[in-house]
Amino acid sequence: MAVNEKNFDKMLDQYPAKVKRNRKKHIIIRDSSTAAQEIEANTRTIPGVLTNRGCAFAGCKGVVLGPLRDVVHIVHGPIGCAYYSWLTRRNKARSDDPGKNFMTYCVSTDMQESDIVFGGEKKLARTIDEVMEIFSPEAITISATCPVGLIGDDIQQVAREARKRHGINVMSFSCEGYKGVSQSAGHHIANNGLMEWVIGQGTTEDPPGQFAINMLGEYNIGGDSWEVERVLKEIGYTVVSVMTGDGSYEELKNAHVSQLNLVQCHRSINYIAEMLEKKYGTPWLKVNFIGIQSTAESLRNMALYFGDEGLIQRTEEVIARELARIEPALEKYKKICDGKTAFCFVGGSRGHHYQGLYQELGIETLLAGYEFAHRDDYEGRDILPHVKTDADSKNIPDLQVVPDKKRFRLKIPEERMAQLQEKIPLSNYQGMISDMKDGSIIVDDLNHFETEEFVRLLKPDIFSSGIKDKYIVQKMGIPSKQLHNYDYSGPYAGFNGAVNFARDISMSFVSPTWNFIEPPWKNIPLLEGTIGEGES
């Protein structure tokens, strides 16, 4: 059954009137005949509706900072938040020096009631001293949890003093969970901090190799970044830094030397991308390494940007070779997947990115959405001047950067930039909506109630989201694919990733597991016989 205004309205009628009015603005049915479809996003979550959203701490420490492997991340607060953000994002990291890979450590000041009453600054300072003694890292981050801001611990001051005391970079992030409306606030806070205290702190002035790039918003879930880097290096790119999957403080310090910044997850890292452009004159390119066509297109756009004949040729060679290699492998999966339908609800970019890959397998996306994205992730950056800033977004201040006197260099002339922008998403992102088919549903901040209702209405063959809604849908008899942690599989990015994804999705369709739902006795009468009519 398709969703129309009528059954859609009926579904929302189950909400209290005020909630219905609110939620209606977060859900649209795609209609390309309407010039610009508007969606409400990045506004306060309705209390009690079972959102999938997290908090600023999760966005800052959990998403952006956490993957930096050579940094010790201290969580300042009671034990819970440190525990819950301990390796939960599944970003992989490897290090040449295992002594400098702190990914698997969870360090918390473990504040007790007395610390809440008397303040936790001293405990934090002592923790830093001990961390220095034990791990001796090049850098330390401090992430604050809810009570820290409330009791007025001045973590900035503690960090400043520790910097002096130890001569290393100690950064503090006031990412208390109550800030903003979702983890998106935390991304912004982390972006500001990395820009202020890390990027550009290195002494390198020239790119370490040809076609130097940074990869932004790639968190190396299940090894995604490694698969993409494999291809990039083969074509001839020099990857200066990855933000922040398998990333390192050492690399990040010199990220300013790159000639182009790739943006994979626009939501979580667009702030840094913009600031790098302002400060160093380096444009960013929206890429999408999920799906074969998107990967090829992203690679071609990169080559076009650099405009080097050799690079363009190598790009085509690598694409051709990779396609020839993986396409036969994909054939059998395509046969299984063809004609199926999917929901695709993920955080801030994958809800868009995976639709192309689904399509390549013959799977139509009926519903898609983001947990914590902003309007520009749906409608494209062109609407940015028209987005109202509300009190919540103002609470996270923008970091004002100015062109770096020594290092600012326009990487390409303005004229060529304008020409390129006609052809490729250079310093631009078109958003999800324009890529979606008419009649498909776009939902911002999908909650448990709506998940159930939409699954009943649209009956998708596969549901892709996270662990919190996965089990609801599987209990409804529909397979689910976690696109946050890939159900411990992956990589799904790039060419090899597409095959992995096709294999995993196909597995959901052909696994005999689903065949046993109806017990054999269900439709067999227990007693053979007839019922005589009229008997008393």
Next chain:
Amino acid sequence: MSDKTVHCRNYNENPCSMCMPMGGILPFKGIGQSMVIIHGSQGCSTYMRRHIAEHFNEPIDVASSSLNEKGTIYGGEENLKKGLDNLIKAYRPRVIGVLTTCLAETIGEDIDRIVEEYRLERGLGQECSIIAVPTPGYGGTHFEGYWLALKELARLAGRVPKHSRINVIIPNLSPADIREIKRILGLMKIEYILLPDFSDTLDRPFERPYKKIPGGGTELSDIMAMGGSRATIQMGMTVDERLSPGKYLEKEFGVPLYNIPVPMGIEGTDTFLGLLSRISGHPAPEELSRERGRLLDCMIDSHKYNFRGRSVIFGEPELVGAMAATCIENGIFPVVLATGSKTEKLSRLLQPWLEEHHIKCLFLTETDFFTIREQAVRGKANIAIGHSDGRYLTEREGIPLVRAGFPIHDRVGGQRLLSVGYAGTAMFLDRITNTLLENKYSNYRSSMYRKFYRGDEKDAVPAGKSR
């Protein structure tokens, strides 16, 4: 027995505990038609749902009042009330647990008042009970949160006529364990009120149509009747009296309290059955006697392998106590017993066993995995027993881990692990013995070679290190 030590550093490295509201969610999941809303930042609820869901592989619907910056200044009352409205409208629960967080407690939310006011404003009657539990993240670990929530639930009990049922109050056990306890109670022909009972709600069968709130759980009417029960059996030897629901029922209604360990191991299960027999006058049936005999047979068959085991056991104190006692019965003597919670009762509980067998064992309370790892190595532990965060003992030190307790995130089936009663103990024991055997076989040839050809005395090499 050596002294217990509290780690002497200022910070916690790789925690062995979670926070209080996390523990508070679980008992509510074991109450019929109940929902939980967490009063604080929405991240709390999201993180906890994620962690509970990954252990049980079940939907964990926990709402949040989604407090934001405005709420921290003007109070979160409005958000909590709105949240309750929406929760009630969408789920129609019979019971709602309101748990607080670091945020709500730090800004000084008076949730009792807010909830009372809400009831009056909305004219909420008997159709929905709201229970507020103050669970600041800094107030204790998930163990304390679990028991405090249970105690607040027990406060629903009213003054009712005496009846013949027995209250059975259990710690955080697996749904399979809870089912086994129910089976034993059934075999003993005991009429009981089990609090909480998440054996169905957190391990629900696949069935159609999907229900928003799963069936099962302790009925509210049963909780209300707990004040009239003949006795309370509480498996909470390590629970502080301030948090003890059994103690509350005893004080308030004069229900005699029998505090016993989790029925694991021969002695633990004997105690449980003996007590049931004594209270009810029903003898243990033949079926349970045969199960006891089978466990004994299992213990005898395995004792030669087990005696080589030097265990490090960690997790929630109640389970650590029960598992340690079971290990001691079988010669898998513990070298380190550890919990992230603050408790002195654990060491007191186990002291008689340790003295009887002259076991030198280190107790760690309020500890972290840094300390556990360090002490496990020092004590030459060769088997670890506890939740999945102990995997670092395997990864870093080659000490194999038998997963038990909560949470188990890197394996499936945590909800189906059976470890209580005679039959469950046999399964628990087999898991340990087989892990010891796996270790032995994987090193057998290389250790023999070292011993006889190279004169190396060290024969037990931990798995993962020699291969």
